[in-house]
Amino acid sequence: MNLTLRIWRQTGPEDKGRMVTYPVPDVSPDMSFLEMLDVLNERLILDGEEPVAFDHDCREGICGACSLMINGEAHGPQRGTTACQLHMRQFSDGDTIDIEPWRARAFPVIKDLVVNRNAFDKIIAAGGYVTAPTGSAPEAHSTPVPKDDADAAFSSAACIGCGACVAACPNGSGMLFTAAKVTQLSLLPQGQPERYTRVIGMVDAHDEAGFGGCTNIGECTSACPKGIPLNTIGRLNRDYLKATTKRAGTPGS
Amino acid sequence: MDLYTEGDPIADTRAPDGPVETRWDRHRFEMKLVNPANRRKLTVIVVGTGLAGGSAAATLAEQGYHVKSYCYQDSPRRAHSIAAQGGINAAKNYRNDGDSVHRLFYDTVKGGDFRSRESNVHRLAEVSVNIIDQCVAQGVPFAREYGGLLDTRSFGGAQVQRTFYARGQTGQQLLLGAYQALERQIGLGNVEMNARHEMLELVVVDGRARGIVVRDMVTGEISTEMADAVVLASGGYGNVFYLSTNAKGCNVTASWRAHRKGAYFANPCYTQIHPTCIPVSGDHQSKLTLMSESLRNDGRVWVPKAKGDDRGPRDIPEDERDYYLERIYPSFGNLVPRDIASRAAKNVCDEGRGVGPTGLGVYLDFADAIDRLGRKAIEAKYGNLFEMYERITGEDPYEVPMRIYPAVHYTMGGLWVDYDLQSTVPGLFVIGEANFSDHGANRLGASALMQGLADGYFVLPSTLANYLAANPMEKVDASHPEAVAARTDVEDRITRLLAINGDRTVDSFHRELGQIMWEHCGMERSDAGLRKAIAEIRALREQFWQRVRVPGDGEGLNQSLEKAGRVADFFELAELMCVDALHREESCGGHFRAEYQTPDGEAQRDDDRFAYVAAWEYTGTGEPVLHKEDLTFEYVHPSQRSYK
Numbered sequence: 052m053n054l055t056l057r058i059w060r061q062t063g064p065e066d067k068g069r070m071v072t073y074p075v076p077d078v079s080p081d082m083s084f085l086e087m088l089d090v091l092n093e094r095l096i097l098d099g100e101e102p103v104a105f106d107h108d109c110r111e112g113i114c115g116a117c118s119l120m121i122n123g124e125a126h127g128p129q130r131g132t133t134a135c136q137l138h139m140r141q142f143s144d145g146d147t148i149d150i151e152p153w154r155a156r157a158f159p160v161i162k163d164l165v166v167n168r169n170a171f172d173k174i175i176a177a178g179g180y181v182t183a184p185t186g187s188a189p190e191a192h193s194t195p196v197p198k199d200d201a202d203a204a205f206s207s208a209a210c211i212g213c214g215a216c217v218a219a220c221p222n223g224s225g226m227l228f229t230a231a232k233v234t235q236l237s238l239l240p241q242g243q244p245e246r247y248t249r250v251i252g253m254v255d256a257h258d259e260a261g262f263g264g265c266t267n268i269g270e271c272t273s274a275c276p277k278g279i280p281l282n283t284i285g286r287l288n289r290d291y292l293k294a295t296t297k298r299a300g301t302p303g304s
Numbered sequence: 305m306d307l308y309t310e311g312d313p314i315a316d317t318r319a320p321d322g323p324v325e326t327r328w329d330r331h332r333f334e335m336k337l338v339n340p341a342n343r344r345k346l347t348v349i350v351v352g353t354g355l356a357g358g359s360a361a362a363t364l365a366e367q368g369y370h371v372k373s374y375c376y377q378d379s380p381r382r383a384h385s386i387a388a389q390g391g392i393n394a395a396k397n398y399r400n401d402g403d404s405v406h407r408l409f410y411d412t413v414k415g416g417d418f419r420s421r422e423s424n425v426h427r428l429a430e431v432s433v434n435i436i437d438q439c440v441a442q443g444v445p446f447a448r449e450y451g452g453l454l455d456t457r458s459f460g461g462a463q464v465q466r467t468f469y470a471r472g473q474t475g476q477q478l479l480l481g482a483y484q485a486l487e488r489q490i491g492l493g494n495v496e497m498n499a500r501h502e503m504l505e506l507v508v509v510d511g512r513a514r515g516i517v518v519r520d521m522v523t524g525e526i527s528t529e530m531a532d533a534v535v536l537a538s539g540g541y542g543n544v545f546y547l548s549t550n551a552k553g554c555n556v557t558a559s560w561r562a563h564r565k566g567a568y569f570a571n572p573c574y575t576q577i578h579p580t581c582i583p584v585s586g587d588h589q590s591k592l593t594l595m596s597e598s599l600r601n602d603g604r605v606w607v608p609k610a611k612g613d614d615r616g617p618r619d620i621p622e623d624e625r626d627y628y629l630e631r632i633y634p635s636f637g638n639l640v641p642r643d644i645a646s647r648a649a650k651n652v653c654d655e656g657r658g659v660g661p662t663g664l665g666v667y668l669d670f671a672d673a674i675d676r677l678g679r680k681a682i683e684a685k686y687g688n689l690f691e692m693y694e695r696i697t698g699e700d701p702y703e704v705p706m707r708i709y710p711a712v713h714y715t716m717g718g719l720w721v722d723y724d725l726q727s728t729v730p731g732l733f734v735i736g737e738a739n740f741s742d743h744g745a746n747r748l749g750a751s752a753l754m755q756g757l758a759d760g761y762f763v764l765p766s767t768l769a770n771y772l773a774a775n776p777m778e779k780v781d782a783s784h785p786e787a788v789a790a791r792t793d794v795e796d797r798i799t800r801l802l803a804i805n806g807d808r809t810v811d812s813f814h815r816e817l818g819q820i821m822w823e824h825c826g827m828e829r830s831d832a833g834l835r836k837a838i839a840e841i842r843a844l845r846e847q848f849w850q851r852v853r854v855p856g857d858g859e860g861l862n863q864s865l866e867k868a869g870r871v872a873d874f875f876e877l878a879e880l881m882c883v884d885a886l887h888r889e890e891s892c893g894g895h896f897r898a899e900y901q902t903p904d905g906e907a908q909r910d911d912d913r914f915a916y917v918a919a920w921e922y923t924g925t926g927e928p929v930l931h932k933e934d935l936t937f938e939y940v941h942p943s944q945r946s947y948k
Contacts, residue, residue: 079586082588108553114384171379176490180488181443184366185362188438241440
């Protein structure tokens with residue numbers, strides 16, 4: 052196939068950035084999307100141009116590094132698929148493809164298609180854990196967990212932290228990411244002691260990092276490569292409401 | 305042979321003696337401790353944030369040390385442990401199927417083809433049960449039974465069901481558990497996290513590891529970070545083959561720079577070729593994708609009986625199929641260890657019975673399992689893996705058998721460490737895949753996660769304390785001449801790479817190096833092939849330093865520059881791997897020498913000559929020095945491994 056790419060080029064945070072057009076001939080349908088970019092980059096280097104910077108690592112859809120807006124869709128047209136797992140058989144000869152970075156206030160562009168997603172780590176640091184210092188754990192079978200709860204917790208825990216939800220959201224909200232972790236831990240008995248401080252801490256960190264508010268549009272969940280459901284946000288809201296109405300400093304309230 | 309010289313054997317591994325099941329406990333008691341008030345005055349650098357590095361950094365910080373953590377990814381959560389699919393072994397014996405610490409120990413020593421240390425492996429098996437407890441307490445959503453208790457499954461090389469799992473994403477869930485513990489410590493100010501930073505040199509002062517030189521991959525700034533000890537948890541070196549199941553960024557640079565500063569590199573030729581990966585589809589291929597070994601629980605591996613049979617798999621009748629693993633290894637069947645399954649696949653393909661467009665593939669067929677258990681049950685167990693397969697190949701594995709072929713997956717070799725996980729450079733500790741210690745010549749499935757977390761959560765925090773308590777040190781800062789020299793080396797190397805401005809890309813060199821290694825130092829090695837490889841590697845390395853083109857400058861984000869530095873180190877490692885493979889005139893585990901096989905084609909070990917760890921010292925003259933650490937077996941007596 053012969054394709055035309057229009058790629059966002061931006062030399063650094065201060066640069067305004069622009070779309071640049073590159074023809075890419077002889078693309079095999081068995082190539083992954085990133086392999087197609089590799090081919091372009093090889094050519095750019097030999098032509099004396101700077102290759103296009105983009106984040107990627109595992110290339111098997113699990114590390115969450117890749118982060119491309121493809122034709123205006125986070126990770127491109129295939130549902131439940133990260134950009135690295137997207138294959139060129141999803142496109143047709145003669146297509147023009149726009150490739151841009153995630154665009155959100157909380158994810159500033161570093162260079163070309165690479166953005167800074169450090170804000171996600173800050174949300175986790177603000178409560179996305181169970182306090183269980185190494186060595187302090189009881190025997191694993193001392194607390195049975197109903198299978199349905201464990202499975203539901205897993206479904207939320209499957210989040211790869213790529214940020215597609217933020218990129219897809221018209222408000223630039225990181226609520227699906229935040230809710231996925233809140234939901235995982237609030238479904239498990241191990242997560243109960245910190246359940247309400249966790250949700251407050253994480254939502255505060257989310258807001259401080261410059262993410263927008265959630266208005267239940269649902270773009271996030273349809274862009275999510277791991278299919279994190281929208282009702283996790285409902286669960287977060289429920290916990291958040293409960294947490295804010297609990298009387299501060301009153302155990303058991 | 306003229307490629308290396310032999311030095312003194314390694315006399316002391318610091319492994320305690322006495323009954324094997326008491327060694328770790330006794331050693332822990334005998335080790336010195338650091339009092340909590342003094343811990344906060346001590347700084348520890350941890351490079352890498354995978355299962356080993358993430359768990360170590362979190363645990364050390366919980367104990368009160370000041371920790372500086374580094375990773376090349378944009379977040380510690382993306383370390384490549386995240387991609388481990390199948391599971392984690394632990395000797396819980398929840399199934400009551402005859403498992404025990406001793407059996408896990410036994411299986412691991414045997415699975416490693418009698419090339420690992422008994423003391424280390426026994427400790428690993430002991431600690432395995434604590435890991436599961438720890439991870440459950442963190443909220444890791446392991447698979448569970450309807451009664452709410454943990455589910456387990458079986459894996460290659462074992463006849464018990466001791467593998468705990470979280471669907472096909474066990475590594476992800478375990479890593480996120482460690483990452484969340486780490487983030488908690490970052491939030492508390494106990495860990496200084498430096499993502500998008502790459503370690504490019506080790507700083508050794510007065511014979512002790514005291515710091516590292518790092519490059520900030522966003523700003524290009526080079527800085528020297530000092531500490532009281534350095535922990536490398538920087539993973540394996542499978543990407544020397546270019547195509548592997550490793551993430552694209554995985555590299556040997558941190559380990560190799562330490563090697564050049566005095567840390568011995570042990571058993572570099574022990575590489576694991578995983579039998580179940582999606583076959584290569586073309587020249588553009590940038591990486592290979594694993595299909596979890598757990599699939600071999602229900603999938604049956606076969607090829608046509610006849611050479612060149614090009615009928616579709618569903619058109620080949622049952623009696624014209626060769627379920628070769630079940631035929632050759634009736635007691636383990638499709639669940640033979642990885643090295644054996646990989647070589648068997650290679651053999652049938654070499655016979656001309658491989659399938660798929662390239663002839664380099666075998667079928668992994670779920671038709672029987674779908675008949676027996678129903679499609680829904682298979683979906684629940686392997687749904688995400690089947691989807692991944694379909695996305696990559698465009699074929700539906702519920703309808704058509706998967707095509708699989710072996711690919712480089714894991715490296716058992718790594719920096720040499722003693723029982724305390726300390727390298728030959730005092731104060732430099734190496735954990736996880738980056739060290740060589742526990743898997744011998746072949747790692748069993750679901751044991752990498754176990755080892756990474758055992759090292760990081762439980763072993764290193766004890767042994768590092770002992771080192772710090774026993775060796776009070778003066779503070780040194782980045783102006784020390786050794787630190788300045790290390791930094792200058794880094795800067796000079798970057799300048800040199802940028803100045804070449806040749807006519808070939810870094811990737812083109814890397815790909816070519818990978819082909820040499822796969823051809824001659826892959827699934828089967830030979831004297832002639834390895835000698836040829838060494839000559840080709842040297843010639844190509846010379847070309848690299850004359851013809852590589854690294855565009856841009858060192859001032860900001862420059863992904864070509866990052867790759868160039870890593871590939872330059874892979875070139876040096878590749879040669880050492882070939883020398884190691886050449887000197888080991890036997891076949892064991894993942895190291896198969898064509899000249900040394902039994903009449904029926906199995907690996908032929910030579911315990912009289914080669915029951916040792918080969919630890920290589922860097923000399924700078926090109927000729928490495930071999931130091932042997934003899935292996936003795938008091939509990940698991942070396943035998944010809946048989947899975948028949």
